[in-house]
Amino acid sequence: MGDFVHFESIFTGINGEWGVRDGELVFSAFLPEMRESIAFITKAYEEGLIAQDFASLQLSQSKEIFSASKAGMRVEKSGAFQEYYTVLSENHPDFPFTNLYPVTNINGYNPKGPGFSGGNAIPKTVPEEKMKQILGMIDRWMEDDVFELHKGLEGTHYKIENGEKVYDADQQQKDGVGEYNQIVYVADPYASTSKLNFPKEAQELYMQIQDERAKTSVASIDTGLVSEIGRTYLPEIRKDMTDLKIKIILGHRPITAWDEYIETLKNDAKMQQVMEEMKAAYKNLAL
Numbered sequence: 001m002g003d004f005v006h007f008e009s010i011f012t013g014i015n016g017e018w019g020v021r022d023g024e025l026v027f028s029a030f031l032p033e034m035r036e037s038i039a040f041i042t043k044a045y046e047e048g049l050i051a052q053d054f055a056s057l058q059l060s061q062s063k064e065i066f067s068a069s070k071a072g073m074r075v076e077k078s079g080a081f082q083e084y085y086t087v088l089s090e091n092h093p094d095f096p097f098t099n100l101y102p103v104t105n106i107n108g109y110n111p112k113g114p115g116f117s118g119g120n121a122i123p124k125t126v127p128e129e130k131m132k133q134i135l136g137m138i139d140r141w142m143e144d145d146v147f148e149l150h151k152g153l154e155g156t157h158y159k160i161e162n163g164e165k166v167y168d169a170d171q172q173q174k175d176g177v178g179e180y181n182q183i184v185y186v187a188d189p190y191a192s193t194s195k196l197n198f199p200k201e202a203q204e205l206y207m208q209i210q211d212e213r214a215k216t217s218v219a220s221i222d223t224g225l226v227s228e229i230g231r232t233y234l235p236e237i238r239k240d241m242t243d244l245k246i247k248i249i250l251g252h253r254p255i256t257a258w259d260e261y262i263e264t265l266k267n268d269a270k271m272q273q274v275m276e277e278m279k280a281a282y283k284n285l286a287l
Helices: 002-012 032-046 059-067 078-091 128-141 144-151 169-174 177-182 200-213 228-249 256-266 269-286
Strands: 018-021 024-027 158-161 164-167
Touching: 002 032, 018 269, 024 269, 032 228, 032 256, 059 078, 078 200, 128 144, 144 177, 169 177, 228 256, 228 269, 256 269
Parallel strands: none
Antiparallel strands: 018 024, 158 164
């Protein structure tokens, strides 16, 4: 159901579980647009536009379906397109890389990233001198001359042609060059959109699309909002909602079952307390 969350956001215009409507914090599942998204997906399923076994598909399986030209759309960052192009071009040698075309927005919506990815933590048990050495290593790692090594070595992972670096994507992948970025990463605004080993026309196209996406991208406000009761209560609610959505899409339950569930949830004392705690957290965050 992971990709369906993105479809729901296309209808609600909210990136995540929580959003703001008319200055008030709202739970996205309570919005009428959420119901519309479920009805839309149900109709698409009935018309055979969605894999009949979608509920049990693993990520690797959905990738295989797309790579086998049995699907025309999937949720993916364009920076990962090399994997798909490699498979597609084996069967279609004339397949242009830019045929893997990112959508700019749908209904004027596209999700915006949180501005961070992961984090590094040093335990308090680490002696101060060693802690300073670790921080020094991180500082040095982020300097341009060292960080350039994250992209590979000349003669092994790239060569210079007409004054520009031409990368060997297969050798980069074989040697796990990209894994070094997972330790310390110097931000590149186009890192998830375009890679140096992409054809030049693809690099330019994807960066242009990212710039266009920025005009309508919607940030998530979930980050930093915490409800103590929600820590244990919301996971249970998420599971119940996912199970019900699947049953409706498969035709095992009518769409009215969603209306009944949401009405019950709105009147649930724990959910009401979660709402109050989240609204208070949002108010404090905005101060």
